[in-house]
Amino acid sequence: xxxxxxxxxxxxxxxxxxxxxxxxxxxxxxxxxxxxxxxxxxxxxxxxxxxxxxxxxxxxxxxxxxxxxxxxxxxxxxxxxxxxxxxxxxxxxxxxxxxxxxxxxxxxxxxxxxxxxxxxxxxxxxxxxxxxxxxxxxxxxxxxxxxxxxxxxxxxxxxxxxxxxxxxxxxxxxxxxxxxxxxxxxxxxxxxxxxxxxxxxxxxxxxxxxxxxxxxxxxxxxxxxxxxxxxxxxxxxx
Amino acid sequence: xxxxxxxxxxxxxxxxxxxxxxxxxxxxxxxxxxxxxxxxxxxxxxxxxxxxxxxxxxxxxxxxxxxxxxxxxxxxxxxxxxxxxxxxxxxxxxxxxxxxxxxxxxxxxxxxxxxxxxxxxxxxxxxxxxxxxxxxxxxxxxxxxxxxxxxxxxxxxxxxxxxxxxxxxxxxxxxxxxxxxxxxxxxxxxxxxxxxxxxxxxxxxxxxxxxxxxxxxxxxxxxxxxxxxxxxxxxxxxxxxxxxxxxxxxxxxxxxxxxxxxxx
Numbered sequence: 128x129x130x131x132x133x134x135x136x137x138x139x140x141x142x143x144x145x146x147x148x149x150x151x152x153x154x155x156x157x158x159x160x161x162x163x164x165x166x167x168x169x170x171x172x173x174x175x176x177x178x179x180x181x182x183x184x185x186x187x188x189x190x191x192x193x194x195x196x197x198x199x200x201x202x203x204x205x206x207x208x209x210x211x212x213x214x215x216x217x218x219x220x221x222x223x224x225x226x227x228x229x230x231x232x233x234x235x236x237x238x239x240x241x242x243x244x245x246x247x248x249x250x251x252x253x254x255x256x257x258x259x260x261x262x263x264x265x266x267x268x269x270x271x272x273x274x275x276x277x278x279x280x281x282x283x284x285x286x287x288x289x290x291x292x293x294x295x296x297x298x299x300x301x302x303x304x305x306x307x308x309x310x311x312x313x314x315x316x317x318x319x320x321x322x323x324x325x326x327x328x329x330x331x332x333x334x335x336x337x338x339x340x341x342x343x344x345x346x347x348x349x350x351x352x353x354x355x356x357x358x359x360x361x362x363x364x365x
Numbered sequence: 366x367x368x369x370x371x372x373x374x375x376x377x378x379x380x381x382x383x384x385x386x387x388x389x390x391x392x393x394x395x396x397x398x399x400x401x402x403x404x405x406x407x408x409x410x411x412x413x414x415x416x417x418x419x420x421x422x423x424x425x426x427x428x429x430x431x432x433x434x435x436x437x438x439x440x441x442x443x444x445x446x447x448x449x450x451x452x453x454x455x456x457x458x459x460x461x462x463x464x465x466x467x468x469x470x471x472x473x474x475x476x477x478x479x480x481x482x483x484x485x486x487x488x489x490x491x492x493x494x495x496x497x498x499x500x501x502x503x504x505x506x507x508x509x510x511x512x513x514x515x516x517x518x519x520x521x522x523x524x525x526x527x528x529x530x531x532x533x534x535x536x537x538x539x540x541x542x543x544x545x546x547x548x549x550x551x552x553x554x555x556x557x558x559x560x561x562x563x564x565x566x567x568x569x570x571x572x573x574x575x576x577x578x579x580x581x582x583x584x585x586x587x588x589x590x591x592x593x594x595x596x597x598x599x600x601x602x603x604x605x606x607x608x609x610x611x612x613x614x615x616x617x618x619x620x621x622x623x624x625x626x627x628x629x
Contacts, residue, residue: 160619197523197616217614222529232524235538245528288528 147208149174149296149328150194152354155203157189164189168203170347170354176322176329178339180357181349187332188229190349191298194330195224222249225294229301231281238276238284239269245292253291261325262287263317279310283317290321296328297321303338311338318342370573381406423486432486436473436493440465443497447505453512453620455609460602461504468500468598469493472590481586492587495566499551499591500598507547507599508606514539515610516620523617532611540607547599555588564588 150172157164164186181187192198193205196217205212212220222245233241239255246253256266262283268276273284282302289297302318303311319342321327333339336357339346346357384406391399423431444461451457473493482488515522518539525535558564559581566587570580610618 195527196614197527199614199616218529218531221527226527228520228524228527230520232521234521234525244525245530248529248531248534285524292528 178343225289443501451508
């Protein structure tokens with residue numbers, strides 16, 4: 128881990144039937160732009176890598192935003208490791224449950240400025256080189272201007288700056304949607320590496336069922352009002 | 366002021382010839398502005414004549430109560446007008462009302478405390494009017510920019526919140542740019558005053574027969590007063606408004622689309 132934090136290796140992946148539940152959604156209703164996105168959603172997301180797929184507009188991104196409280200449900204409760212999210216300190220929660228948004232949204236300044244941003248706010252030290260390396264970038268990127276990078280590189284900087292906070296969970300919103308096939312494969316390899324080396328839990332939202340199957344231990348399909356197991360054909364095949 | 370000049374209604378009517386030039390240009394070039402020009406000329410005549418009589422009455426009474434009342438009315442109209450420019454800012458009217466009232470009160474209090482002007486309607490009404498007018502324009506520009514920037518930069522602001530930033534930290538670059546956009550026009554016009562244009566007060570004093578040096582000194586006093594007032598009003602408007610975009614849990618509220626016709 129960047130900065131060499133406490134050992135956070137966790138046991139091999141266990142399903143929610145026999146392992147710890149990371150997130151629980153209890154009768155959750157969410158609205159966006161005055162429209163009900165989903166209603167009465169009940170689900171458990173286990174430790175490990177959960178892929179969430181579904182057609183656009185069904186509320187995948189909205190669901191992700193509920194997990195680190197960028198938004199709150201209008202009705203219902205979301206629990207993180209058994210605790211109501213509303214009882215958590217919201218800033219500490221967001222550092223522990225890091226969200227990487229769909230489109231790059233970097234700050235002005237250098238790549239290093241971006242990587243150091245979160246840790247500085249939290250008054251922590253950070254290992255820029257280590258975070259960049261984990262995201263598949265070398266240290267030479269540090270002084271480069273963030274807005275002069277390619278979209279794929281920006282996506283990696285987004286990942287690096289979230290990793291610099293040493294989160295235990297990563298929420299990934301369509302991490303490769305803006306990328307070409309080559310870059311997409313490279314990012315997927317980076318994500319697999321993070322999963323295997325750091326034992327991070329991911330909640331990965333994607334419209335690409337194959338990608339979910341390649342990366343996730345368990346794939347759920349978000350349908351209007353329900354989060355279901357993916358059909359067997361789409362089961363993880365790694 | 367020494368020899369005040371006399372201007373009759375006939376003189377005013379004569380200058381309508383130049384309004385006719387503006388209308389002719391509009392008709393000739395089909396800019397579709399002739400109606401607006403006519404409305405502007407008529408409204409300015411009615412509004413200024415009305416306020417002229419109000420001010421005349423207030424000067425005659427020389428009562429501070431009337432001065433305060435008139436300035437309060439100006440603050441309310443200023444807030445209503447500026448709100449129309451700040452359509453994306455929640456509760457902009459109350460924020461603007463507060464910002465303009467504080468800016469006007471603080472500025473006039475400092476001027477009086479320094480003994481620059483005596484506490485008389487003849488000084489407080491025009492200076493107060495200038496302060497409120499300039500503060501209104503600057504605050505409106507800043508809040509308009511704030512609303513647009515937060516709307517356009519929503520993804521970046523949320524990405525910053527997702528890294529554990531507080532509302533204040535996440536909105537800081539946007540708030541800074543909004544503040545600059547409100548204050549910079551006055552700074553620029555203050556920098557170029559005397560070189561590119563003669564400000565209104567100085568022109569008025571020269572026309573009224575004052576000595577150029579007196580006219581310049583009064584103009585300088587007003588420019589410096591306006592800088593302070595505009596900075597204060599803009600700062601208050603931006604600081605108070607930025608919170609309205611977020612919840613107490615550091616979440617960016619969903620933004621309503623701008624309302625199309627807010628009555629000004």
